[in-house]
Amino acid sequence: MSKRSPSPKSERILDVAEELFALHGYDGVTLRQIATGAGVDVALANYHFGKKLDLFRAVFDRRSVELNQSRLQALRQFQAEAGPQGPSVEQIIEAFTRPLEIAQRDGDSGWANYLALVAYINNSPYWGPKMMTKLFDKLVLEFIEALRTALPDAREEDIFWCYQNLSGSLTLALARTGRIDKLSGGTCRSSDLGAAFDRMIPFTAAGFRAVCQKGARTGTTRKKRSR
Amino acid sequence: MSKRSPSPKSERILDVAEELFALHGYDGVTLRQIATGAGVDVALANYHFGKKLDLFRAVFDRRSVELNQSRLQALRQFQAEAGPQGPSVEQIIEAFTRPLEIAQRDGDSGWANYLALVAYINNSPYWGPKMMTKLFDKLVLEFIEALRTALPDAREEDIFWCYQNLSGSLTLALARTGRIDKLSGGTCRSSDLGAAFDRMIPFTAAGFRAVCQKGARTGTTRKKRSR
DNA sequence: TTGCATATTCAACGCTTGTTGAATATGCTG
DNA sequence: CAGCATATTCAACAAGCGTTGAATATGCAA
DSSP, X not given: OOSOOOOHHHHHHHHHHHHHHHHHOSTTOOHHHHHHHHTSOXXXXXXXXXXXXXXXXXXXXXXXXXXXXHHHHHHHHHHHHSOTTOOOHHHHHHHHHHHHHHHHHHSOTHHHHHHHHHHHHHTOTTHHHHHHHHHHHHHHHHHHHHHHHHSTTOOHHHHHHHHHHHHHHHHHHHHTXXXXXXXXXXXXXXXXXXXXXXXXHHHHHHHHHHHHSTXXXXXXXXXXXXX | OOSOOOOHHHHHHHHHHHHHHHHHOSTTOOHHXXXXXXXXXXXXXXXXXXXXXXXXXXXXXXTHHHHHHHHHHHHHHHHHHSOTTOOOHHHHHHHHHHHHHHHHHHSOTHHHHHHHHHHHHHTOTTHHHHHHHHHHHHHHHHHHHXXXXXXXXXXXXXXXXXXXXXXXXXHHHHHXXXXXXXXXXXXXXXTOHHHHHHHXXXXXHHHHHHHHSTTSSOSSSOOSOOO
């Protein structure tokens, strides 16, 4: 009703753009590459989405609502099951990450490309501040609030720095660079988000506790001897 | 002797290229932008470095040896001071990360741009596998070997997955996207690598222990209930 | 000063880029 | 069928791209 149903060719454009932007970044992809990959004329992308930048935004927007709804729902589920002290750190991180794995595993094949695109944007000093805030800040602050409840003695700045560690681990996993495959001699496959999350969740949960739990950090700012 | 000393203008080209590549990526920068920023003619980059891709490689190469020497030296120092069981996980991660902060703080101002460029390349599915291996794998495997010694009960795949978590946290910190500044309302500044590392080191050390220490993980692969 | 290697600029090339306006195809409504 | 909105292609544009060969400047050796 409110939005006309998209033509199949415009969806193909989004799919191909998603794949290419995730691999080569915004400037590394031409509209002609996208059009060729989608089997359409180069002018069609302009017709449906306007300028190249608008197409980039459309790709980034497309799956964000569904993605963040599933994460928020997972968090709400844990909160409903938990007592008044709220869900555990593990549960919060599980709700933050597992829906991404599930989308990649059960959703259409474009999800893997989309998650790699999010990784590209999140790690970019140019695009990150310009595009992440609008679509992801509200959700992230919701999770940080939950972490505050689970770690009541945490200092404000420690919570955010720990979140950045979590975000970094997640970002590199979503980028699926294949580097861990090489380093490990094939033992690990970066396409296996499930295996990555099986370690990432206990890893980062222990990290949060070590930095944010009562008595974890002494003194004022630095804790290690400088020499 | 073996290499002629570089002209001051060729260094300026490298400096400007470093800054722009770190911010916009390989395809987001033109040789004309670099030349203009360096105050030279566009043909000079070709004269000194060959093709655009060769210039990109030259920028990436320039500081890598010095960087990794300082990290390896820090590791060797801890190893010399430690008993036969080797340095602690914290010390290993400290040696892996602190030299980057020190380079940015005490070295010339281009170091911050260089580290952001490393973050860009490491997080890129296109450039990562193509460029990281040659310059960084040897060093990384040395650190992983040290971690194996510090965590003798760790499974092989767990060590590598945990390393990826560390690498991801480090990568996002080096990218200095400014996102944590916004999220935290100004409490954290992503340009402050020291503050980031003060949390990253205990955070990731606890993560390694939680996943890789004896008795940390039970059963075969998954540890959490699926529902 | 002359000579020569290195460094730098100049001018231009062929090609690709994003974008546009007009032309055509498609599919639904009457 | 006619009419019309939407979808798609066609052809072309001006601008910018990386790269090159020739021309000029620079700095040191004889």
